[in-house]
């Protein structure tokens with residue numbers, strides 16, 4: 001296991017990283033390398049494997065060595081939220097941080113760009129959210145991270161269905177007065193009602209299908225927040241059951257990376273070509 005004390009930053013460049021565990025599968029170094037070349041930015045971005053109990057130590061060490069900014073992935077998004085000095089409003093709402101930077105006083109700031117990543121990828125694929133009825137599958141950290149971003153897009157309704165129903169109810173309760181949100185059992189979902197189905201569970205990571213009716217997919221846009229080199233089982237399920245559009249989460253990953261890059265460098269990289277490059281290398 002890499003300890004934070006083994007972090008090594010090259011000189012004469014601005015250093016960034018993604019910290020997580022596991023991390024070897026991460027496409028973020030590739031994505032940020034392409035962004036940097038594209039926008040002519042002198043920076044180095046590496047993936048750092050951090051011991052489960054060592055996140056705040058690793059963060060401090062990265063800053064001490066002169067690191068400029070970090071992305072945070074599983075399982076440290078909650079730890080990052082607790083470790084930073086300042087949170088943006090959306091990070092506070094999501095109780096998760098995926099982007100950190102340091103100000104001139106050396107204080108750390110945390111934000112989450114996951115919702116921006118999802119919304120921008122949906123938009124890039126001509127999937128409109130305004131006035132739409134959305135079904136979200138799952139009620140874990142990934143869903144919590146994107147919920148307020150989706151609500152801000154003027155959706156008609158969001159139904160959250162989760163294997164453990166009480167977690168879906170809890171998420172809805174946390175949003176208190178927003179009447180557009182409701183929780184449902186998988187078995188109570190009505191076919192023909194939803195325009196967009198977003199899979200925010202981690203089931204695809206294990207190749208598992210959700211116990212939902214096949215007819216739900218018909219004529220919908222289905223989006224799996226998980227990405228994989230081959231079609232995820234949710235994407236396959238959507239295609240086989242008449243979805244109009246079926247997408248995995250690679251675009252969301254690239255768009256959330258672009259939003260982090262903008263926070264750090266004040267430059268917006270071009271995303272569609274990067275999605276194509278990463279897809280072609282899979």
Ligand code: ATR
Nearest residue numbers: 138139140141142143162163164167201202203208
């Ligand atoms: P993450 O940060 O990836 O969201 P998480 O907080 O552990 O991780 O949440 C995982 C989500 O995937 C949960 O909604 C989980 O359902 P439970 O709350 O019932 O555990 C869901 N999930 C994982 N595997 C699943 C499966 N095989 N079938 C249905 N839901 C699954």
